[in-house]
Amino acid sequence: MSPAPQRTAAAERELVAAAVAAAARRLAGSQDDAQVRAVLYDEGLAWVDFPAGWGGLGVSAGLRAFAAEALAAAGVPVPDPHANAIGMGMAAPTIVEYGTDEQKALLARIYTLETIFCQLFSEPGAGSDLAAVATRAVRSGDEWTVNGQKVWTSGAQNADMAILVARTDPTVPKHRGLSYFLIDMHQPGVETRGLRQITGESEFNEVFLTDARVPDAMRLGPEGAGWQVANTTLNSERVSIGGGAAREAGMIGVVAAAWRAHPEYRSPAARAELMDLWIESEVARLAGELQRQQAAAGRPGPEGSGAKISFARNAQALSALDVRMRGAAGLRYDDWADRRPEHYSMTGRNPVYRYLRAKGNSIEGGTTEIIRNIIAERVLGLPGEHRVDKDIPFEDLPR
Template identity: 40%
Template sequence: MSAPLGDTPDDMAAFADEVHAFLDRAAPRLVDEEGVEWGVGQDRITYFGDETPDEAARHVAAARRWQRTRYEAGFGWITGPSEFGGRGLTAIHDLVYDGIEAQYDVPDTGVLSLIGLGMIGPTILAHGTESAKADYLPAMFSGDIIACQLFSEPSAGSDLANVSTRAVRDGDEWVVNGQKVWTSGAQHSQVGLALCRTNPQEPKHKGITALLVDMDSPGVDVRPLRQMSGGSEFNEVFLTDVRVPDSRRLGEVDGGWRVALTTLMNERASVGTEGAGPAARAISFPFLTALLRANGGLDDSSNRRRLAELMANQLAASYLNRQALDHLIAGGQPGPEASVSKLMYSQNIIQATHFASEVIGPRLLADTGVWGTFSWNELLLSTPALRILGGTEDIMKNILAERVLALPKEPSADSTTPFRELRTSGTGS
């Protein structure tokens, strides 16, 4: 790996040259096209796809190969500590790399990076034992291991602290029993970060412990869930007498909620700053303008006003993400403000997709063979999930109200505080 760099202008220029040199050797450049040539190329527009298991496996294999290539060149974990295979550079170096890599035709590594590298990797670094860090972090960031998030349960989705999966101590091991659901990528993962109830006598936030579960352990059963878009990117995971060494515990016993918050804050930041992910091109100004022109709607002042509103919202989201990045560059950690990015991220895609659906009309539902019409169907079927993934919209709004605006807490079913007191307390604590 190359020697660490500083963050002076000359250092950043040298780093950018290094990135370009690596990518020029490793991948072809994308064609730089001005605007959108309507009707040319692939028109598929999706967020959650309808890949077959074989197709998904091929994409995962390509993602892992590309992550290994980046890692061996010193770009697999740019901000990570060197003792675990990282480069030890800053968040701005990470941003520079991402901006340059976007100019090249490389495999999509979202199955590795969004959850595993973006959320669970930082959590292991913050709370893991030295052996867990050494065993998992280099393997994750080199593409050898994919990680998933075993948080949600059938009866504890939005109320995450209400987990019922049990972990009972047995010597130097924990025996885990329970069920998780909506686990993205579990069918491809080698390790999962699980929240388990370890002390039912404590208040629910205080009786949770976080464990790293090897997904090939006896008793782990992954069952894919079919989405209405046709694919199976989410799963149920059943845990039956699964044994987990205590060395794979993150944080303190019964202190798993603090671990979970680390993951969740990185989740909001990862999801909210993803741009628009696979839908970025479709909801861009050039593409939506071309859509209006192709469907005879560009002269409609109402359409032009709505398009301007969409673009203003996307620009506001980009400025917010830039502000969040500046906070990280200054040494800060993702905070509750990341909930704003997550909200805007999902709302921008949903609003743009609904706008396109109205422009296209019935051809969204019946495939007439016209380019750029029925192809929106798959993205539209994905939008309900955007209101849920990374934290539901209602939960995000509560977080912002209570932790950012310091408004009174919303009364909960298990609250012992009288409703009148909650309404008049005037604090968010």
């Protein structure tokens, strides 16, 4: 993403306030979500830190929360930030960083929910080691033919398009032979199968690609640069997962609200644990806010990995506390039926659902073990692990 023009903090806030006033005038009290989203995109309030003309105003990412507060104060409904989460939190930052103007035209459709995205990265043999993906994309003229299998794909059953990492050159080491694509999920050759989870839901999927076609115009970034482009997506994902912009957003808000509403849940031990977790959540929130502001001047860095680890640890501890402090009532589950949810919420349904769903937080967005390696090597500058396959062509690696 290009650096934002140098403005004072006051000038940036004035720019956002002017955009909010313009949006409020155009909407005149409308509550229609589609109309609201279209107007907010036009006025640069979809992602205020994106460039002007592409859903943003080119201001600090830290002003996203200010924009949401100003919109609410002006009577404009603030769209659900979790709708099209992969499109808005992962695909959009990557498209705005690497995309052509034709590809950036998708940004409006992502924000207005006309085009729902999923993420085709992980594979059965390449989960934690994303660079080991074996899905092949072979070029013929202005088109690529893709064959392979992806797994753990959230929301694939509802997706219109996907961000895809595929191997385009097996003759070079694994990190250098990848390319990044935007692929149509409705075309022939794309099959989605649900994976039932411990919660009973089939939120994740495996996706089979058989002679699926991708125009070269939908390749994002240079051919062979897929690892670099994918890291922009992953860093954005970890910042997105890592924390909310508002105090008591997410699991801490759910548990704190239950504590306040039910005196019978309270005990000295639960109080002490909740206070510790509240403080950890607030520190993580403020650290995440700093990272979002730093990202406004360029790509998100590996520091976002720390926020992702904190989120996973806190969500799991909070959901466990939530179950324990409710006693026997906390062990009741509403429904084990297999569901294919249109949207999912990590804080939804009931305490048992939240407790079970939080177990996946250690895996999604990069396993905790891999994230710790990233922090050690790219943030702290510690020596990397010994990697025997680093310089070997992918086609020569044992699999």
